[in-house]
Amino acid sequence: xxRAAVIAGVGGFVPPRVVTNSELAQRLETSDAWxxxxxxxxxxxxxxxxxxxxxxxxxAGRRALKNxxxxxxxxxxxxxxxxxxxxxxxxxTVATRIGxxxxxxxxxxxxxxxxxxxxxxxxxxxxAGFAERVLVIGAETFSTLLNPEDRTTVPxxxxxxGAVVLRPGEREEPGAIRDVHLGxxxxxxxxxxxxxxxxEQRSHGGVPSQDDQYFRMSGKAVFFAAVRxxxxxxxxxxxxxxxxxxxxxxxxxHQANTRIIHAVAEQLGLPPDxxxxxxxxxxxxxxxxxxxxxxxxxxxxxxxxxxxxxxTAFGGGATWGAATLTWPDxxxx
Ligand code: UT7
Numbered sequence: 001x002x003r004a005a006v007i008a009g010v011g012g013f014v015p016p017r018v019v020t021n022s023e024l025a026q027r028l029e030t031s032d033a034w035x036x037x038x039x040x041x042x043x044x045x046x047x048x049x050x051x052x053x054x055x056x057x058x059x060a061g062r063r064a065l066k067n068x069x070x071x072x073x074x075x076x077x078x079x080x081x082x083x084x085x086x087x088x089x090x091x092x093t094v095a096t097r098i099g100x101x102x103x104x105x106x107x108x109x110x111x112x113x114x115x116x117x118x119x120x121x122x123x124x125x126x127x128a129g130f131a132e133r134v135l136v137i138g139a140e141t142f143s144t145l146l147n148p149e150d151r152t153t154v155p156x157x158x159x160x161x162g163a164v165v166l167r168p169g170e171r172e173e174p175g176a177i178r179d180v181h182l183g184x185x186x187x188x189x190x191x192x193x194x195x196x197x198x199x200e201q202r203s204h205g206g207v208p209s210q211d212d213q214y215f216r217m218s219g220k221a222v223f224f225a226a227v228r229x230x231x232x233x234x235x236x237x238x239x240x241x242x243x244x245x246x247x248x249x250x251x252x253x254h255q256a257n258t259r260i261i262h263a264v265a266e267q268l269g270l271p272p273d274x275x276x277x278x279x280x281x282x283x284x285x286x287x288x289x290x291x292x293x294x295x296x297x298x299x300x301x302x303x304x305x306x307x308x309x310x311x312t313a314f315g316g317g318a319t320w321g322a323a324t325l326t327w328p329d330x331x332x333x
Contacts, residue, residue, distance in 0.1 A: 004176040005123035005134070006169035007328055009068025012295035013059035014045035014160040014282060021155065028151040035155045040258025044158030044283030046143045052084045053161075057094045057139035060161035060291070065098070065135060067333055068165035075131040076105040077122045079114025079138040079287035081215075081316070082145055083107055086197065094137065104131070111192060112254050112315025113182070114138055114287030115162070116323060119311075120180045122166050134166040138287035145194060147214040156217075156257075158283030162291025174305065175328030179240040181233050182321040188225060192217045192316035226260050226314035231267040233322040234312045241324040245269045247308050250327070252297065254313035255279035255289045264312065276302050286315065298332055305329035 020043045021032035035041055047056070057078060065073065076098075078091035091105035110117040115138035122134035139161035146153045169176055194215050195201065196208025230253060238245065245268050253261045258279055262272045276297035285292055290311055297303030305327055312322040 002171055003127050003129065003168050004171040005126035005166045006173060006175040007164050007177070007325070008070065008167040008175065009064045009165040009330060010163065010291060010294050010298070010332070011060050011063025011067050012160065012162040012292045013056055013063065014292070015047045015051060015056065017046050017048055018043050019046045024155055028149070028154060030151045030155055039156060040279050041155065041283045042280045045160055047141050047159045051141065053080050053082050053139050053141045054084050054090050054093050054097065056141065056159065056161035057090065057137045058097045060139060060163040061094060061098050061135050061137050063333070064163035064165050067331060070133050070165055070167070073100055073133040073135040073165065074103050075122065075125050075134045076100060076103055077108060077118040077134060077136050078105070079108045079110060079118035080140055081109065081111045081114065081286055082141045100135070110315060110319040111317060112256060112284070112286045112289065113313040113317070113319035113321050114315065115290045116180065116311060116313050116321035117182060117319065119164070119177065119323065120182060123177045123180070126166055126168050132168060135163060136166060137161060137163040138289070138291050140286040140288050142215070142286055145215040147211065150214065152219060153215060153217055156284050158285050160282055160285040160288040160292050162288045162295060164291055174326045176325060178324040179237050180321065180323040181237040181240065183229065183233060184317050184319045186317065188318035191222050191225070191318065223257065223260060225318060226256060227263045227267065229318070229320040230264045230312040230314050230322070233320050234264065234268055234310055237322040237324050238310065243308065243324060248274065248310045249307040250297070250303055250309045251275045252290055252293050252303070252309055252311050254315070255282065255293055256284050256314070289313070295332065298330065303327055
């Protein structure tokens, strides 16, 4: 029998400070009405100075492990666009702080698709027999990457972390990762980028401008690419699984924009109310987005044991992906 990777627990954490649209409108040329109608976001959580991505990841990781009943993990895969430092990776710090000393640990950089890439890496480690318990974390302090005066990015992104624990099991059991599809197009690298701080900028010499250190996004182009790629990837993974669109009970899409999620649902032929939504409260939390939506969906009862679930995401790179599974019977503490 083929060994499968099964979700055994989930956990999430958002920093306590809430920033409402109205608060942003006091310092940026924007309005609560614009942000709500164009994105679906009403508020986001933002870290206080001194709090880093690993702080959020440790909290989410601990909660996922506790909820899974596992007393440890031998692999930590962490998706983030905002590592604590450019070098080394943040996953070993997180593993050690959680008490998973000597566990294998590495970061995955796929921006808003990061959780799906990390999930696939973790699941593959289980199916290959390389690991017995994997902690997959998506964690971001995106607020640290934004130009505080940029109204095209600041209202969109929020900080947070979400995690799942994977264990070995059987492909047909609830919680088993059924199929995953991942893709990328480096020709779209400039659509979402931080130009400075990397080898490219250093090899050209010179000091990066302040602006080069901030995340920039061509929102409109990203919007259309996100709808197209998430729809295509979803169709691919559904075909691999042997599910019809009508079989999908819940769409858990990267919470980038309510209009993007509804457009993907519409193109797939899914009623929009099948989408699990928490973007109104947390904004776009990049790699943390899908696991945070899982936690909120479970807490609100919009995601239940036995639901056939479709994940999909699109992010910088460009990267994208989709995955299928039947939601298991899990508890949250
Ligand atoms: O996580 C994966 C990657 N990210 C995404 O998937 C995000 C994808 N993109 C989007 O969600 C949307 O493109 C945005 C929400 C970022 C922007 O919405 P849009 O409907 O595409 O607006 P736009 O960029 O076309 O801008 C429309 C207008 C512009 O003004 P003019 O040129 O028409 O006069 C912008 O300058 O809205 C203006 N604008 C704003 N106005 C008020 C842009 N940002 C704001 C703002 N408040 N915050």
